[in-house]
Amino acid sequence: MSSTVPSGGAPGPDQATLLSLLTDLPATDDATVLHAPDRALSLRELRSAVDSVASVLVKAGVRQGVPVGGLVGTGPFGVVGMFAVWAAGGVYVPVNRRSTPAEIAALIDETPVELLLGTAEDLDRQIADVAMVHVQATTWQAALRRPVRADPTAYDQEIALVLRTSGTTGRPKAVQLRHRSTIDALDSSLRKLRRRRRPTTPALPATPRLNLIPLSLALWAGIFNTLFSLRAGYGVVLLDRFTPEALVAAVRRHEITSTVLPPAMITALCDSDTVDSVAPLRIVRSITAPLSPAVARRFHDRFGVLVLNSYGQTELGGEVVGWTVDDIREFGTGKLGAAGRPYDDVDVRIVDDTGRSLPTGEPGHIHIRSPFRMRGYANSEPVRSESTEQDDRFVDGFLRTGDLGHLDTEGFLWIEGRVSDMINRGGLKVFPDEVEEVLRRHPGVRDAAVAGLPDPRLGEVPHAWIVPTGPDTPAAAELTAWCRQHLAPYKVPAGYTTIDALPRSDVGKVLRRELRA
Structure with missing residues (x-):
């Protein structure tokens, strides 16, 4: 790694940081270490790109512990931006560039971000009032748009990342690692x-x-x-x-x-x-x-x-x-x-x-x-304990x-x-995963999800959403008979709904709240 990033950015060599994964990568300078569908980078090119972006981040006012939001899309930008933030001494906060400007502004209101790093096109859309540095993602030339304020939020130097949880069962939280x-x-x-x-x-x-x-x-x-x-x-x-x-x-x-x-x-x-x-x-x-x-x-x-x-x-x-x-x-x-x-x-x-x-x-x-x-969590400010x-x-x-x-x-x-998915059927506990597993073994079922729906007598009952293997869904009576062969009667779904695909989060988790809706 070149030494153009001013001192006062990343911690010294006695303090291990994730930047070392790049600086100590055991490969020759000419070895191709990052492949994307439209381009590839050698180790020398990757280190040079990181160094180029980090220098502008430091110029923008990023220093030890300052949180930087990286607008991550496709290609090598997510890798370059992440290591550039660490090279400048900052804390990396990944942000999906596909989020709307309003969603990104709301995230920044809840989670400290002092500067957004992204392409010119992505930054042009933003409404958040924060510092910005844009990057040309083929030449890796970076330019300062707006510097970091004089008294920015800063985390302790040991913090590397602030990540949002998936929010599958509740409001996402910001986790400090x-x-x-x-x-x-x-x-x-x-x-x-x-x-x-x-x-x-x-x-x-x-x-x-x-x-x-x-x-x-x-x-x-x-x-x-x-x-x-x-x-x-x-x-x-x-x-x-x-x-x-x-x-x-x-x-x-x-x-x-x-x-x-x-x-x-x-x-x-x-x-x-x-x-x-x-x-x-x-x-x-x-x-x-x-x-x-x-x-x-x-x-x-x-x-x-x-x-x-x-x-x-x-x-x-x-x-x-x-x-x-x-x-x-x-x-x-x-x-x-x-x-x-x-x-x-x-x-x-x-x-x-x-x-x-x-x-x-x-x-x-x-x-x-x-x-x-x-x-700790950091939804409003960095946790210092x-x-x-x-x-x-x-x-x-x-x-x-x-x-x-x-x-x-x-x-x-x-x-x-x-725990949040467990169904209480008149005092008897039903685990959706167990019922789903049985349904998936039916030859006419490609995929299945189970969630609880309100019931005036029992409180709630299991209901199944079925993705069939072919054009026709097995009859409800057939599915019920199949489940009764493998499950206790109270675990058998009270009803079935056919859908084309299960709603899932970005990491593949079934969104049962959307099924209930």
Whole structure:
């Protein structure tokens, strides 16, 4: 990395930051380390682009801890902008450029952002009264439009990112993540997957191995897996827009043998009429949401690819539970559908409604203690206390995840659903995930979702939304009979609705609130 960024930006070398993932990437300067559909960047070009943008950010007034919102679209901009903010000493706040100007202004009102970084076209649309720097995303020349105010909001120097939660079950929150704990989380994931972080020989590869990132870099899942690739010493292949055909083309072109996919993308590949092979892909890690065992089995049967499940939350700093290839070899499909086993230094406990720990095999609330966890929420201003115990989601250092599940005798975590999704049918608990799994096994059902609807006698009852495999939906009586073969009577849906596709968030989670509406 060149040294044109003035001192007083990023912390010194004794303070590990995520910028080191770029400055220490083990590859030659001419090695291509960032691939996008329309262009590619060598390590020298990537470092030069970061340095060029960072210099203008410093000129604009970005300094230690100042939050910068990056308007992330497609292509390399998300990577360049993120590292440029860290090179200038700032805190990176990813913002989806597809959000409306009003949505972005509202986000800035709730979460401190002192400067917006984006292309000229994106900045021209904004109505927020903040500093701005625009970037030409082919030459990487940056220009100052409006400087940072004299007394800007600033986070502590250990904060690297402020990320918005998905808001699947409530209003999104802004989560603060540290440089050091994020690096530790990446290393823990690498240890879990039995991969070395650096080459065993001193020679630098002229053509580094590559990881495919099929997710937007406006999302934590996309950012985490990009950083994971660099920490492992790999280059990155970005997929601007997911389609089954685009993913398969990228896999073949770059000879990708493993990648990450949300459940919705795994389902789309299974459903595709144009994809008959995903070779040379051999391993998929399922991320962002629980993966249905039926979908995992279907994907494996169709393509012969191993599916490694995982579990994490933004507040926990990323993935904290997952499978390894060794787990697959040892247990085969016997535990298909389990989230996996906890990573190093991660503690999982299952408790009842009173907080009492439950024995192995008994379902309850999932509480997790992670050394990589967030610093705190920042919806109105930066949290400066080291402790997150003031937040009611933490109990004795454990995050109350809001998920329900159990641990089996081998230490595998099984997710049974969200507390907020649980249906109370006249005092009897119904977990939508269990019912959905049964429905997906029906030959006439491609996908399904279940949610509670009001009932004057029972309070609420389960209702199913069905995506059929063909032009006709199985009759309600047929689906009810099928469910009665596999479920207790009170778990059987009271009704069925046919839809073309399930509404999902950007990370593939089913939006049950939209189904209820």
